[in-house]
Amino acid sequence: MDFRLSEDDLELKQMAREFAEKRLYPRAEEFDEHETTPRELIDEAGELGYLGFTAPEEYGGMGLSAVAFGGVLEEICGGCAGFGILVSVHNSLCCEIVAKFGSEELKQKYLTRMVTGEWVGSYCITEPDAGTDVASLKATAVDKGDHFLLNGTKSFVTSGGLAGVLIVFAKTDSEAGHHGISCFIVEPGWDGVMLGKPEKKCGMKASDTREISLADVKVPKENLLGEIGAGFKMAVSILNSGRLGVSFQAIGIAQAALDEAVKYSKERHQFGQPIANFQAIRFKIADMATRLDASRLLAYRAAHLKDLGEPCHRECSMAKLFCSQTANYIVNEAVQIHGGYGYMKEYAVERYFRDARLTEIYEGTTEAQRMVIAKDILED
Amino acid sequence: MLEKKHHEYREKIQAFVKETIAPKASQIDVEQRFPAEYLKPMAEIGLMSMLIDEQYGGQPIDTVSYSIAVEEVSRVCGSTGITLAAHNSLGCFPIVAFGNDDQKQRYLPRAAAGEMLAFGLTEPEAGSDAGGTRTMAERKGDQWVINGSKCFITNASYAIATVATAKTSDDPKDPTITGFILDKEMKGYSVGKKENKMGLRGSDTASLHFDDVTVSDDYLLGKMGEGFKQMLITLDGGRISIGAMALGLGQGALDCALKYAATTRQNGKPIGFRQAIGFELATMATEIEAARLLIYEASMMKDAKLPFARNSAMAKLYASEVATRSAAKAIELLAEVGCYTGPYPAERIWRDVKLCEIGEGTSEIQRLVISRDLLKSVRQT
Numbered sequence: 001m002d003f004r005l006s007e008d009d010l011e012l013k014q015m016a017r018e019f020a021e022k023r024l025y026p027r028a029e030e031f032d033e034h035e036t037t038p039r040e041l042i043d044e045a046g047e048l049g050y051l052g053f054t055a056p057e058e059y060g061g062m063g064l065s066a067v068a069f070g071g072v073l074e075e076i077c078g079g080c081a082g083f084g085i086l087v088s089v090h091n092s093l094c095c096e097i098v099a100k101f102g103s104e105e106l107k108q109k110y111l112t113r114m115v116t117g118e119w120v121g122s123y124c125i126t127e128p129d130a131g132t133d134v135a136s137l138k139a140t141a142v143d144k145g146d147h148f149l150l151n152g153t154k155s156f157v158t159s160g161g162l163a164g165v166l167i168v169f170a171k172t173d174s175e176a177g178h179h180g181i182s183c184f185i186v187e188p189g190w191d192g193v194m195l196g197k198p199e200k201k202c203g204m205k206a207s208d209t210r211e212i213s214l215a216d217v218k219v220p221k222e223n224l225l226g227e228i229g230a231g232f233k234m235a236v237s238i239l240n241s242g243r244l245g246v247s248f249q250a251i252g253i254a255q256a257a258l259d260e261a262v263k264y265s266k267e268r269h270q271f272g273q274p275i276a277n278f279q280a281i282r283f284k285i286a287d288m289a290t291r292l293d294a295s296r297l298l299a300y301r302a303a304h305l306k307d308l309g310e311p312c313h314r315e316c317s318m319a320k321l322f323c324s325q326t327a328n329y330i331v332n333e334a335v336q337i338h339g340g341y342g343y344m345k346e347y348a349v350e351r352y353f354r355d356a357r358l359t360e361i362y363e364g365t366t367e368a369q370r371m372v373i374a375k376d377i378l379e380d
Numbered sequence: 381m382l383e384k385k386h387h388e389y390r391e392k393i394q395a396f397v398k399e400t401i402a403p404k405a406s407q408i409d410v411e412q413r414f415p416a417e418y419l420k421p422m423a424e425i426g427l428m429s430m431l432i433d434e435q436y437g438g439q440p441i442d443t444v445s446y447s448i449a450v451e452e453v454s455r456v457c458g459s460t461g462i463t464l465a466a467h468n469s470l471g472c473f474p475i476v477a478f479g480n481d482d483q484k485q486r487y488l489p490r491a492a493a494g495e496m497l498a499f500g501l502t503e504p505e506a507g508s509d510a511g512g513t514r515t516m517a518e519r520k521g522d523q524w525v526i527n528g529s530k531c532f533i534t535n536a537s538y539a540i541a542t543v544a545t546a547k548t549s550d551d552p553k554d555p556t557i558t559g560f561i562l563d564k565e566m567k568g569y570s571v572g573k574k575e576n577k578m579g580l581r582g583s584d585t586a587s588l589h590f591d592d593v594t595v596s597d598d599y600l601l602g603k604m605g606e607g608f609k610q611m612l613i614t615l616d617g618g619r620i621s622i623g624a625m626a627l628g629l630g631q632g633a634l635d636c637a638l639k640y641a642a643t644t645r646q647n648g649k650p651i652g653f654r655q656a657i658g659f660e661l662a663t664m665a666t667e668i669e670a671a672r673l674l675i676y677e678a679s680m681m682k683d684a685k686l687p688f689a690r691n692s693a694m695a696k697l698y699a700s701e702v703a704t705r706s707a708a709k710a711i712e713l714l715a716e717v718g719c720y721t722g723p724y725p726a727e728r729i730w731r732d733v734k735l736c737e738i739g740e741g742t743s744e745i746q747r748l749v750i751s752r753d754l755l756k757s758v759r760q761t
Contacts, residue, residue, distance in 0.1 A: 131715055133646060200410070202727035270509035280744045328708070335734060339507050339742055340532045343735055345576040353578065354731070357711060365715050367656055 005071050005300075012064070013071035019048060020079025025348075028080040031206035032351055035198060037083050042162065046117020050076065050087055054241075055095045059107050060115040066241070066303040070248045077252025081355040082206025084252060086120065088245035089158045094121025094167050096238050097183070101226035110165055110185055119164025124154035124186075124212055125235060132368045134232060135178050139170040139214065148172075148184065148224065150192075150217040156362075160210040161195055163188050168214070169231050181231035185223045192217035203354030240302075240312055242363040243320035247299040250320075250327035250359040254295065257327075257334035257352040258288050264338055281337060288330045295323040314376040321369035324359035331356040381676065382444065389445045393452040396425050405457035408582030409728050414538065415582060418460060423494030427453075430468050431476050436488035443617075443679035447624040451675075454628025455635070458732030459582030461628055462739075463496075465621035466534035470740075471497025474543045474559060474614050478602040483561060487541055500530035500544035500562075500588055501611055508745050510545070510611060513557055515590065517546035524548075524600065526560060526593040529572070534739075536586035537571050540564050544590070545607045557608045559601035568593040579731030616689045617682060618740045619696040623675045626696070626736035629729050630668045630703030633710040636726045637661060640714050657713055664706045671699035690753040697746035700736035707733045 005013060023044060031037055045051055053069045055061025069091065077084030098111045098121075113119040130137040139152020150170055157163075166186040173180030186193065196211030226234050262285060265276035275281050302319040305312035331353040335342035342349045360366045400421050408415050422428050430446045432438025441449075446468070454461025472491050475483055491497050506512035515528025526546050533542070541563045549556040562569055572587030602610055638661060641652030652658050674695040681688035707730040714726050737743050 202731060269505070270507060270512065272509075278744075280747070332704075332734075336737060336742065336744075340502065340738055343578050343738055344532075345578065350578045353734070357708075357730070360712060361715055366712060370656075 005067065009065070009068040009071050012068055013075055015048070016050070016072040016075035017078075019044075019050075020075045024076065024079030024083055028082075028206065028348070028351065029345065031080060031082060033205075035201075035205045036208050037080075037086065037162070037206050039162070041083065042086070042117045042120060045076075045083075045087060046115075051090055051117040051120075052095060052115025053091050055091070055099050055111060055115045059099070059111040061095070061099075061111075065307045066244060067300060067307055070244065070299060070303045073245065073248040074252040074255065077249040078256040080206055081249060081253050081352070082204045084249050085204055085207045085358075086159045086162070088249055089123055089242075090114070090121045092241040092245035093123040093238060094165065096241050097123075097167055097225065097234060098165075098185070100238065101183070101230075101234055102185075103222065105222060106185060106225065114165060120159050120162050121165045121167060122157050122159050122163035122188075122212070124157050124166050124168045126156050127153060128155050132365060134169075134235065135181070137169060137171065137181065139168070140174070141170040141172050141182055141184060141219070143172070144218075147221060148219045150184065150186065150214045150219055153211060153213045155211050156199065156209055157212045159208055160212050161198060161208040166193070166212065167225070169235065172228055176229065178232040179229050181235075182228050183225040183231040183234055184219050185225055186214070186217060186219055188212075190217055190219075202357060203351070204358045205354075239364070240306055240316040243316040243369075244299065244303055244306065246359050246363045247295070247302070247316075247319040247323040250323040250356065251292070251295055251299060253352050253356045253359070254288075254292050254323075254327040254330040257331045257349055257356075258285075258292060260347070260349050260352075261285065261288070261334040261337045264341075268339075275337070284333050284337060288333055291326045292330060295319075295326045298322050314373055317364070317369040317372040317376075320363065321366055321373065324356075325366065327356040327359055381673075386444055386448060389441070390448050390452060392425075393427075393449050396421075397452055397456050401453060401460050402456045405460075405582075406725060406728065408457070408459060409579075410581075412576070412581040414463075414584040415460065416538065418463075419494040419496070422464070423492065427464055428467060428494050428496075429472070429488075429492035431472050432488050432492050433476070436484050437492035438488065439492070443620065443682045444676055447620060447627075447675050447679045450621050450624035451628040451631065451672075454625040455632040456628075457582070458625065458629050458632075458729065459580045461625040462534060462580050462583045462622075462735070465618070465625050466499065467491070467496050469618040469621040470499030470614060471535065471539065471543065473617055474499065474601060474610055475561065477613065478559065478606070478610050479561070482598065483601070487561065490540060496535045496539045498533050498535045498539035498542040498588075499614070500533055500536075500542040502530060502532050504529065504531050508742060510608070511557075513545055513547055515544065515546040516550065517548050517558060517560060519548075520594075523594050523596055524560065526562065526568075526590045526595065528590050530588040530590075531572075532575065532585055533588050535584050536588050537574060537584045542588060543601060544588070545611055548604055548607075556605040557611070558604050559607040559610050560595060561599050561601055562590065562593055562595065566593050566595070578734065579728070580735055581731075612689075615740055616692050619692040619746075620675060620678050620682065622736055622740045623671070623678070623692070623696040623699040626699040626703040626733060627668065627671050627675055629733040629736065630664075630671065630699070630706040633703070633707040633726060633729045633733070634661070634664050634668055636724045636729070637664065637706075637710040637713045640724060660709055660713060664709055667702040668706060671695070671702045674698055690750055693741070693746040693749040693753075696736075696740070697743055697750070700733070701743065703733045704737055 049062045052061035057063040141148045172182040192215045298319040302315040334349045426439030429438035548558040568591040575585040678691035678695040710726040
């Protein structure tokens, strides 16, 4: 039951902290305001290995563990959660699915460019009418002999406007439900791929999120990822990575918010003393720190199980459920401790408050996690 | 518990809000723009003079009706809700309650006609601790010379005058605070930069700076040294209006969630019929109704001239926490649709409502007020 990071992992975490403190935190407000992340930051993260963190070394990745990635993601998200979501989705979903299911050719062509950050991955599964209910997706892929013809609309695509690789889920058999879904690698420059306008979001604004529509996009046969009809199973098999990613994002935001709240409570004087002297504030800080530690243990346990290759479906969902709820609780208290200042954009807690909200929604809502956990327990 | 006139008044305000405020509620948030064009129509229907006597051009209504007005406006647009709550309860009220006839003649008819008044209490170092006020008013001959800064002042850029607190003694053991009415046109009165806020982005919040603003006793509110007491009395009433604003936002969140749950179908049935969703709606509606009763109760006590400080603190505390919870729940029920700007304003409400737990006394200050009042009543028996 020792989930402490190894010395190597701690060193990686420390390096990520320096990157976050120097390159992300000072500009996070600007990224939030401009609602995007500059390309050069993606290159920098690529050079540091953050965009091929868990991908196999033979394709240029770092081949590191889920536990080590958790430490790094915490720090990056503490610096700028909107950029963290790009790093998380790129590694946990896009690189992972290509590494796991791609042919040698696909891995050579795409994964080697993804791990450097040259091509950022976008995961295109959600549709306007298909969120939690994946089987109801409407995008189609029709076999035309030498190619597939893709049509459909994908919504809320993370990093949509920055992507070099789109991982697209579409129906190859409309009658077969879950078994009719297949997965494709699509390049955003191909004819028929259209980027929508960036979404106006309440938080995670540094992340470019938009709709992507496909109109008669010709996809070469070899760009089918995995088996035909196996898309749903593939998506399910990497859900754990995605949920771990969100757990560590939530922890990163929560830790940053707690740090700010502690600092502020010592600096702010009211009634002749620092507000940190008041029990109402001290007890808030004690609860925040305790719940954050509990979150961390759940997340690192799940990551540890994943690294061991053991079943961890329930544990990953529990981590995601608890970490994201805790993050929202902590950012709310951090704003409260800041009083009026916490409502102003000059203070980072205002951004953490908005950023944390998404962690309870994407990669399966809080409700979806409860469904997974309850099903796992009741049917065990 | 409400009278017929209250129901009729609610319908009248709802119709006004639908026509005048609803169409631009999202736009003013996105553009971070104060909707000055609302002022005239709001004045005509009486929303700018709810606490002002008829002899000064007002259209006075009882506090329950006032709460209903703020609730119905905030249900659709939090920014306009706080604009009204601050103008009436904080800007107009101190002059109505503590001003002399000259002062009332000078400001109230203009306020009733749609010009705004502001309340300058908070300072960078004096938030919950209003006793920490640093703004000074020095006596020079028969004049007062005022220096200092106020921050987070609602309606600051548009207000024609501000009721500001200042120290009239710098003896640290006896920090006498006095209220002054300062006009925007006065030399040395300036408006600082507009704040960039998380929510309520259509409401105007800015700092005010007083640099040797010189006024005669005609601008002193009430008596010297009464500023602190005036401020506490003003906040007692103001809290009802922030509670009503929270109530409206919470109701708006419920409206959103209910519409979505009733019209989105999965597996052939509206998702609201699933227990996980239906039960959340039930909880939200119950808590909102309880908050509503607390607010009407405090309003009625104020109208009946009963002590209501504890009740207004309870109403504000509970309504703001319920509304914050409801807004978070609404986003959760709407999932991705809730987190983005679009047809359902859940994310705007969620950003707007957080201020209700902070403004006019944080939840912690309300608990302080309530607990001290509770303990005091035990000692007396």
